[in-house]
Amino acid sequence: MEAKQQRQQALNDSRRALILDAARSVFERLGIEGASIREIAKQAGYTPGAFYSYFENKEAIYGALLAESLERLNAAVDAAGSATATPADLLDAKASAWFGFYAANPRDLDLGFYLVQGMQPRGLTAELNYQLNDRLHDALRPCEAALQAMGLNAEEALRENTSLFAHGVGLLLLQHTGRIRMFGQDASMLFESYVIALVERLQRGA
Amino acid sequence: MEAKQQRQQALNDSRRALILDAARSVFERLGIEGASIREIAKQAGYTPGAFYSYFENKEAIYGALLAESLERLNAAVDAAGSATATPADLLDAKASAWFGFYAANPRDLDLGFYLVQGMQPRGLTAELNYQLNDRLHDALRPCEAALQAMGLNAEEALRENTSLFAHGVGLLLLQHTGRIRMFGQDASMLFESYVIALVERLQRGA
Amino acid sequence: MEAKQQRQQALNDSRRALILDAARSVFERLGIEGASIREIAKQAGYTPGAFYSYFENKEAIYGALLAESLERLNAAVDAAGSATATPADLLDAKASAWFGFYAANPRDLDLGFYLVQGMQPRGLTAELNYQLNDRLHDALRPCEAALQAMGLNAEEALRENTSLFAHGVGLLLLQHTGRIRMFGQDASMLFESYVIALVERLQRGA
Amino acid sequence: MEAKQQRQQALNDSRRALILDAARSVFERLGIEGASIREIAKQAGYTPGAFYSYFENKEAIYGALLAESLERLNAAVDAAGSATATPADLLDAKASAWFGFYAANPRDLDLGFYLVQGMQPRGLTAELNYQLNDRLHDALRPCEAALQAMGLNAEEALRENTSLFAHGVGLLLLQHTGRIRMFGQDASMLFESYVIALVERLQRGA
DNA sequence: AATGAATGAGCCTTCATTCAT
DNA sequence: CATGAATGAAGGCTCATTCAT
Numbered sequence: 001m002e003a004k005q006q007r008q009q010a011l012n013d014s015r016r017a018l019i020l021d022a023a024r025s026v027f028e029r030l031g032i033e034g035a036s037i038r039e040i041a042k043q044a045g046y047t048p049g050a051f052y053s054y055f056e057n058k059e060a061i062y063g064a065l066l067a068e069s070l071e072r073l074n075a076a077v078d079a080a081g082s083a084t085a086t087p088a089d090l091l092d093a094k095a096s097a098w099f100g101f102y103a104a105n106p107r108d109l110d111l112g113f114y115l116v117q118g119m120q121p122r123g124l125t126a127e128l129n130y131q132l133n134d135r136l137h138d139a140l141r142p143c144e145a146a147l148q149a150m151g152l153n154a155e156e157a158l159r160e161n162t163s164l165f166a167h168g169v170g171l172l173l174l175q176h177t178g179r180i181r182m183f184g185q186d187a188s189m190l191f192e193s194y195v196i197a198l199v200e201r202l203q204r205g206a
Numbered sequence: 207m208e209a210k211q212q213r214q215q216a217l218n219d220s221r222r223a224l225i226l227d228a229a230r231s232v233f234e235r236l237g238i239e240g241a242s243i244r245e246i247a248k249q250a251g252y253t254p255g256a257f258y259s260y261f262e263n264k265e266a267i268y269g270a271l272l273a274e275s276l277e278r279l280n281a282a283v284d285a286a287g288s289a290t291a292t293p294a295d296l297l298d299a300k301a302s303a304w305f306g307f308y309a310a311n312p313r314d315l316d317l318g319f320y321l322v323q324g325m326q327p328r329g330l331t332a333e334l335n336y337q338l339n340d341r342l343h344d345a346l347r348p349c350e351a352a353l354q355a356m357g358l359n360a361e362e363a364l365r366e367n368t369s370l371f372a373h374g375v376g377l378l379l380l381q382h383t384g385r386i387r388m389f390g391q392d393a394s395m396l397f398e399s400y401v402i403a404l405v406e407r408l409q410r411g412a
Numbered sequence: 413m414e415a416k417q418q419r420q421q422a423l424n425d426s427r428r429a430l431i432l433d434a435a436r437s438v439f440e441r442l443g444i445e446g447a448s449i450r451e452i453a454k455q456a457g458y459t460p461g462a463f464y465s466y467f468e469n470k471e472a473i474y475g476a477l478l479a480e481s482l483e484r485l486n487a488a489v490d491a492a493g494s495a496t497a498t499p500a501d502l503l504d505a506k507a508s509a510w511f512g513f514y515a516a517n518p519r520d521l522d523l524g525f526y527l528v529q530g531m532q533p534r535g536l537t538a539e540l541n542y543q544l545n546d547r548l549h550d551a552l553r554p555c556e557a558a559l560q561a562m563g564l565n566a567e568e569a570l571r572e573n574t575s576l577f578a579h580g581v582g583l584l585l586l587q588h589t590g591r592i593r594m595f596g597q598d599a600s601m602l603f604e605s606y607v608i609a610l611v612e613r614l615q616r617g618a
Numbered sequence: 619m620e621a622k623q624q625r626q627q628a629l630n631d632s633r634r635a636l637i638l639d640a641a642r643s644v645f646e647r648l649g650i651e652g653a654s655i656r657e658i659a660k661q662a663g664y665t666p667g668a669f670y671s672y673f674e675n676k677e678a679i680y681g682a683l684l685a686e687s688l689e690r691l692n693a694a695v696d697a698a699g700s701a702t703a704t705p706a707d708l709l710d711a712k713a714s715a716w717f718g719f720y721a722a723n724p725r726d727l728d729l730g731f732y733l734v735q736g737m738q739p740r741g742l743t744a745e746l747n748y749q750l751n752d753r754l755h756d757a758l759r760p761c762e763a764a765l766q767a768m769g770l771n772a773e774e775a776l777r778e779n780t781s782l783f784a785h786g787v788g789l790l791l792l793q794h795t796g797r798i799r800m801f802g803q804d805a806s807m808l809f810e811s812y813v814i815a816l817v818e819r820l821q822r823g824a
Numbered sequence: 825a826a827t828g829a830a831t832g833a834g835c836c837t838t839c840a841t842t843c844a845t
Numbered sequence: 846c847a848t849g850a851a852t853g854a855a856g857g858c859t860c861a862t863t864c865a866t
Binding site for chain 2 (some may be wrong): 162177180183194
């Protein structure tokens, strides 16, 4: 009996994942506006009605999508850098990891901002919001740890990490919207410069 | 005769402005997705058809809204700083001006990024896009001039200015989406720190 | 007093003619579906409201347009052929006149059929319909007279004339809708053949 | 399984046919201009949205309607005449078949001409247009064959067939618009006369 | 007589969602 | 669990017509 229930649950989860995958694919192909439930269901090999067996409504899937996006982000950050590196190298590696992730997957960035801005009525409960925040913070924590290893105290490290994140996000947004071309600049290069200047400043300060 | 035409023109302009105001208000209240023409017209005290006497289509009003927003931005930047200030003070004053403008009017930031991303079919013609880009650039140019006055050559100034803009935009976005509270930080303070560090770095470099 | 009234009347008529001309021009340019009152008024140098000083509603102008079209048709037929021609030559000349008129002005053909088919509620009163019918008949009467001059009695002439008209109208319709290309044929040539065969038949019969 | 799919398909087809019928009925009642999707859907007992499960857009249903009309036309022509008849009798039978079909169903004639004139945006793709043209041609081909059997070569037969079609179409149009009453004539009788005269001419020529 | 702003009803179309099967 | 037909509300937009000026 229990075994059967477990099998059922596993099946259910995998089918839910199937739809989630389809949603990501559609979302990537057509953007957040073009992603209709019809299209998502079709991509998953289902009919529209089936969608509602796995997600309560359309907005719900964006929450799930963002959660999954944050897992991939964390995986990318975790994989970066090596244990034997200096704190400065580690900072660079970890920061480049999250920046590179969003540079390569701009839709994942959209997702995060869309959810907070465009979606309030349902879909993003306060609790889910907290969870998502925590996972984002997790992805940024390695940078914060490296900053502390470089001599900053907790408060300073948090502040620098926030600035670092904001800087990257700003560059990514300018890049994603094409505004950076207006300046004839390259987002990745500017980000790298920022990290280098930051390391220098800290080393001089230390 | 001429007086009558002028009166007519003035009336017409003021009604157009009325609708523009309504659009801004609806946009603020319901976001860019909820801002339908029906809703904008209703807010302005009109029926939907009347809208089209003043704007060619839906996208057109966002173009007008952004154009007007950029004028207000430029006005804010122009008003900031004094002629006798040092270049460093001027940089701070001008940067704080555009940052403060967007901090106080977050929807104006949305507008700029929406128009670049979500608007293609009509309304944002290539020419209009150039004009809008130019006006944004105008608002940022005083910072660039100050950077040059502090000893940077044209290329360096452009790069630093781009970084400065990206940093501000990133902070504004984090603030606008509430993410910055997650870090227990304040966007304005962090921006000010960035400017101070920048000035320091330049003065040491000079 | 009376003189003044006459002047007024003349003015009025000429302005009505102005709008009628504009309507014909718009109708020619944009077809019957694309001809809006806005467009007609604009073409005439008026604003939409002025239209209603001269025509009761949109459909009314089509009646007037058709009436005027039939006057031009009659003028074209009257101008054709010469007094000294044989009846056979006259038949050919008069028939070619009305056929040529519609071949050169296909919109005038549309008008006639649109008014009868698509327009009933208002605009085409029974009385107006009679008047228009009479004027069309006037344009075809010279052919009927020629047929009688060739020896047919009144009844026979009417029948042959009806057939002749139907034949021409059929060819014009096929030409106007492009269907005649499907047969690789030319409408004018086929019409001419019909007339020749008709003359031959009558002459043999006589 | 297969049986179920077949049943589904049959159901689907019958519902599509239901809407097609509704469209034909509305079209007959209100003309081509009054036939809105709202009205068609209502007549079929549906809400407007349902329409789009069966037809891609408004023009598509007219394409389908015409296609189906041409099938009925062909069926009528195919059923006419007998194998043992003389070529002249066959010509008469086949010509009377298509003429009779359109005399009994004048809206089918409208449809054919509307689709060629009023339908451009989508719906009448070049390919569909060819197919429809071919089916119309199919319906007229038996007459052409009979003309050849009576001694005409291919080119002559095509020309006579075109004239025959034009004559019939002209008469049908005059009848449909009531203009023929103006001449106190009957379309069917005049068509029959045309065919008889044609046969006579050919036999004398042979 | 003419203006032209405004209406109101209508158009085609899309889509999240429901529900009987 | 899945279907998929159907709904209903909304979207952007057009246009003949009215009416205060």
